[in-house]
Amino acid sequence: EADIYQTPRYLVIGTGKKITLECSQTMGHDKMYWYQQDPGMELHLIHYSYGVNSTEKGDLSSESTVSRIRTEHFPLTLESARPSHTSQYLCASSGPRTGGYNEQFFGPGTRLTVL
């Protein structure tokens, strides 16, 4: 099973601030993902990466940006936080597809509140 970490776990911040949500995994997985999820609602993919220097936007439009300079690290940045960004942000990773396996594992999430 993958070990995947997110910091901070909780963040309360004022409007207009720049924030970076950290995500790291120790399994050497090529693929990493960011999802946004409101309470009781479905997961929305906002960004993904299939390797170093590769990033793509997901299905849900997001004002956030991501980078993938190292395999294990996939931070998400909001240049100017707004109350509409209040949500839970979940990072996930998955390994190479061998023998039909491509299991995706999630970090614990960051709950962001923008006042």
Added chain:
Amino acid sequence: QKEVEQNSGPLSVPEGAIASLNCTYSDRVSQSFFWYRQYSGKSPELIMSIYSNGDKEDGRFTAQLNKASQYVSLLIRDSQPSDSATYLCAVLNRDDKIIFGKGTRLHILP
């Protein structure tokens, strides 16, 4: 048509009974299928993966796959109150992307 469809529930099942969760998918060439459990306020946790037609058992959980019908199910035997959660079905599609359903809320009645 949504790529992965689940009944949103809630599905209420008495404690000790079998809970049956269902999922259909649209991409006929999909090869990998997953069930995740998500407790309120927590992140999804992978509980079952299945790749071949038929049944796969792990403890109280059984995943069933029927590729001809494009149908995946999860059975939970001897349901416990701790099984109350949202269960997400996920499918690896032809673009090598994992697509999640909206989830089924399961409530085990003590």
